Amino acid sequence: MVCSVGGPMDIDYKERVKGKDYKCRSCGEKFKGVGKHPICPSCQSDDVAAE
Amino acid sequence: MKYPLGDRVLLVQGDHSFLLVGRALSKFPLYIETFEDEYCETVLPDDLVVVSAPEGGDTEPARMLLELVRRYHLPLLVLPKDHPGSGRLLLVVSVSESLHLSCSIRRGTHPDQHLLCSSEELAGITLRGSDGGVDLEGLPSGVRIGYLDERAGREKSP
Numbered sequence: 534m535v536c537s538v539g540g541p542m543d544i545d546y547k548e549r550v551k552g553k554d555y556k557c558r559s560c561g562e563k564f565k566g567v568g569k570h571p572i573c574p575s576c577q578s579d580d581v582a583a584e
Numbered sequence: 585m586k587y588p589l590g591d592r593v594l595l596v597q598g599d600h601s602f603l604l605v606g607r608a609l610s611k612f613p614l615y616i617e618t619f620e621d622e623y624c625e626t627v628l629p630d631d632l633v634v635v636s637a638p639e640g641g642d643t644e645p646a647r648m649l650l651e652l653v654r655r656y657h658l659p660l661l662v663l664p665k666d667h668p669g670s671g672r673l674l675l676v677v678s679v680s681e682s683l684h685l686s687c688s689i690r691r692g693t694h695p696d697q698h699l700l701c702s703s704e705e706l707a708g709i710t711l712r713g714s715d716g717g718v719d720l721e722g723l724p725s726g727v728r729i730g731y732l733d734e735r736a737g738r739e740k741s742p
Contacts, residue, residue, distance in 0.1 A: 552623045564624045567616070574613040574624045 554584040588717040593647060593732040596720070601703035603685070604635040604646045604732065605711060605718050608654050614679055615659035616695050623695065627679055632713040635677045636685065638703040647732060649675050662695040676701050682712040 552565040557573035558580040564573070572579045587594055589607045596603040608631040616623040633654045635646040652658040660677065663670055673691040678700040685702035692701075702709070705724060712719040720729075 552621065565621055567623045567625045570626045570628070571624070572611075572613050572626045574615065577613060 555581045556584050557581050585721075585723070586714075586717050586719050587729065590716060593650060594718060595643060595728075595730050595732050596706065596709070596723075597728045597730070598703060598705040598724070599726070601636075601638050601640045601706055602643065602646070603637070603702070603706060603709075604643065604650050606633050606650050606654060607631070607713060607716065607718075608633055608679060610654075612657050614653075614657060616662060616697070617659050618662045618695050619664040625679070625697065628681070630713045630716065631679060631681050632683065632711055632718060633677065633679050634683060634700055634711060635675055636700050636702045636706075637675055638687070638691070638701060639674055640703075641674060643732060646675055649677055653677055653679060660695075661692075663692045665690065665693050667693065682710065685709045685711075 552567050554563065555566045555571050556563050557576060557578055559578035560573060560576040562573050562575040570579070571581050573581055591607065591609060594605040596605065608627045608629055610629055612627050614625045614627045616625060633650050635650045637646050670690045670692050676691050678697045680697035683698050683700050685700055685707050687702055687704045687707040689699060689701050706727070708722045710721040
């Protein structure tokens with residue numbers, strides 16, 4: 534009754550993660566964000582722009 | 585069925601495996617590290633931090649992992665597909681507003697936070713965080729629900 538760790542049904546994650554490139558307008562940090570509400574991982578500002 | 589959480593940790597227990605479920609508690613950027621790249625996901629206070637122990641065992645290491653993520657913002661490491669270390673992972677964690685448990689994925693190899701590896705007995709459960717609590721759907725019969733006693737690291741009655 535334990536989870537399969539090698540089953541044939543494994544989902545290909547490359548088709549599921551869609552990160553966008555962002556640049557923070559406050560500190561200039563560049564990062565790849567996922568999700569609807571990206572914030573800068575460096576200064577936590579939400580003033581970021583998609584590149 | 586909805587369960588209030590606050591800062592408590594919910595224990596969803598099957599005969600041979602369990603889940604711990606907690607709120608993220610604060611807004612923070614969470615790093616997801618894959619073999620190819622680094623992603624940053626914004627975590628909101630009502631998002632869920634869910635630790636799955638597909639083979640069961642002591643709940644205390646799972647609680648520690650949950651707290652490392654939600655209080656200390658530990659980055660999530662994702663193994664490449666077919667990595668031999670996948671089978672050694674006794675605990676896996678996801679952080680998301682909602683997520684689905686599946687036993688048909690390889691442990692620790694999926695950066696998508698909407699999917700988490702579980703045992704067969706807990707597969708199919710969907711969890712959604714909202715208004716300080718969690719909605720659980722698709723609970724199999726026989727699954728026991730309680731809150732974790734943080735001081736003892738053990739289950740206590742709701």
